[in-house]
Amino acid sequence: MKIVPKCRDWRLRAAVALCVLLITPGVLLAAGNQPYDERKEELRFPNRSIGLWCAKPANPHSPTFLVIFASGDGGLHGVSKAIYEHIAEQGHYVAAYSSREALARVKSSGKFLTFAEAASAITTLLREAKRLLDLPDSTPTIVSGCSRGASMVVFAAGEPSLKPQICGAVAMALTRESDYVTPPPPAERDAYIKLDDKGGALLYPALGRLGSIPIAVIQSTKDSYVPSAESRQLMGPDTPIRRLYEVKASNHSFGGGKDQLMHDLDEALNWIASKIQPQGGSQ
Numbered sequence: 001m002k003i004v005p006k007c008r009d010w011r012l013r014a015a016v017a018l019c020v021l022l023i024t025p026g027v028l029l030a031a032g033n034q035p036y037d038e039r040k041e042e043l044r045f046p047n048r049s050i051g052l053w054c055a056k057p058a059n060p061h062s063p064t065f066l067v068i069f070a071s072g073d074g075g076l077h078g079v080s081k082a083i084y085e086h087i088a089e090q091g092h093y094v095a096a097y098s099s100r101e102a103l104a105r106v107k108s109s110g111k112f113l114t115f116a117e118a119a120s121a122i123t124t125l126l127r128e129a130k131r132l133l134d135l136p137d138s139t140p141t142i143v144s145g146c147s148r149g150a151s152m153v154v155f156a157a158g159e160p161s162l163k164p165q166i167c168g169a170v171a172m173a174l175t176r177e178s179d180y181v182t183p184p185p186p187a188e189r190d191a192y193i194k195l196d197d198k199g200g201a202l203l204y205p206a207l208g209r210l211g212s213i214p215i216a217v218i219q220s221t222k223d224s225y226v227p228s229a230e231s232r233q234l235m236g237p238d239t240p241i242r243r244l245y246e247v248k249a250s251n252h253s254f255g256g257g258k259d260q261l262m263h264d265l266d267e268a269l270n271w272i273a274s275k276i277q278p279q280g281g282s283q
Contacts, residue, residue, distance in 0.1 A: 034058070036088045043128055045121060048105045052125065053096045054132045055088035063276050065167065066129060066141045067269070068122075068156075069096040070149030072173065072253075079253045079261075080146050083172070086262050087144075092269070095129035099148045103180050112182040119159050122152070126165055140167035140276050142269065147252065151178040151203060158192070158209030168272030169215040170265065173252050175225045177202050204234040207242070214241045214275055216268035218261060220249040243271065 036055040043050045067087050071080035075098040084096040145153045150171035156162050157169040177200035192208035219228040228246035245264035249257030
């Protein structure tokens with residue numbers, strides 16, 4: 001029988017304890033020399049829960065704002081994970097969630113969310129993200145998302161109950177329509193809510209709902225849903241509150257163009273940040 005020296009036994013116990021800490025929800029996941037500390041918290045909603053990943057920068061970017069990021073349909077993997085990590089590495093407070101996880105029950109039941117239900121869920125995400133990151137309620141928020149997550153961006157930034165909290169928006173790989181929110185009845189729709197032939201809300205016309213909130217759309221030149229040239233036709237020329245970034249890439253996931261995607265994302269966030277007023281409003 002081989003006797004394990006006490007020092008090695010102590011080190012083993014310490015390693016096991018560290019592993020437990022790293023995988024336990026709601027505790028610190030990264031620290032030390034990392035550019036940000038990270039936490040994961042389970043947010044509970046009626047009949048479901050959503051994991052919220054929160055990154056707190058060691059050296060916060062100025063001015064201070066919160067970035068909410070919604071992944072694509074594949075969850076926080078691939079390009080969505082890279083986007084979330086890049087935002088955090090740049091010194092921004094960021095809270096991210098998986099659209100796949102958030103919409104799993106909606107997709108399985110076939111019962112889409114009403115505007116009121118979607119707005120209530122996003123309100124909870126904003127509130128809890130600020131709590132977990134120790135940010136004041138008045139902290140301005142930029143909503144961002146990729147693919148299906150980009151649908152959330154257009155909805156949230158255009159919804160009257162949410163607009164006072166939002167100072168800007170970044171939609172990446174934006175599709176033509178939203179497929180998880182039920183449009184309101186005709187009598188309750190504003191002029192910017194237009195539907196496709198299947199009854200889905202069209203996203204590019206809905207950009208008009210944002211009013212003075214600045215939005216950047218970042219689109220691949222060879223996006224299989226809406227290539228950037230079509231995005232330009234739908235959006236028209238850039239304005240002081242609308243920008244389109246065209247990324248030379250091979251597909252909807254920005255294949256071969258991730259470096260340019262991150263560069264354009266940084267530029268878009270800085271453009272929006274330049275409009276943030278000291279009180280948290282936007283120009």
